[in-house]
Amino acid sequence: MLDLASGGGEMSELLQLTELAERFRDERDWKQFHNLKDMVVSLQLESSELLEMVQWRSGEALDEHFRRERDQVGDELADILYWILLIARRLDIDLSEAFKRKMRKNEEKYPVAESRGSAEKHDRLRKR
Numbered sequence: 001m002l003d004l005a006s007g008g009g010e011m012s013e014l015l016q017l018t019e020l021a022e023r024f025r026d027e028r029d030w031k032q033f034h035n036l037k038d039m040v041v042s043l044q045l046e047s048s049e050l051l052e053m054v055q056w057r058s059g060e061a062l063d064e065h066f067r068r069e070r071d072q073v074g075d076e077l078a079d080i081l082y083w084i085l086l087i088a089r090r091l092d093i094d095l096s097e098a099f100k101r102k103m104r105k106n107e108e109k110y111p112v113a114e115s116r117g118s119a120e121k122h123d124r125l126r127k128r
């Protein structure tokens with residue numbers, strides 16, 4: 001069984017999760033299969049497994065399904081995160097920094113004054 005015991009103290013949660021994913025991969029000698037193209041394909045396939053859970057469902061029935069299948073939703077989100085962590089590591093991307101930087105970009109793209117309560121894409125937002 002994998003565990004998170006590292007004694008690091010300073011290590012970020014994201015880094016701990018990345019190392020957990022790498023350990024899982026390396027114990028199985030799977031890195032040899034993890035070329036960038038197939039890693040991105042795998043990320044998309046795992047996203048599709050989550051997407052499959054919404055197929056033929058909507059509204060309250062979908063909400064109820066997801067509440068009932070919360071563990072499976074969590075599994076699929078974890079599968080997606082697994083590939084995100086490994087792709088970021090492969091490209092030496094600091095995910096925490098990348099996320100913060102992108103959120104700042106999103107804030108500029110979607111100013112509260114123009115986007116609050118609107119589902120419009122940024123290029124269609126009306127100046128109010």
Ligand SMILES: [Mg+2]
Nearest residue numbers: 046049076079
């Ligand atoms: Mg999956």
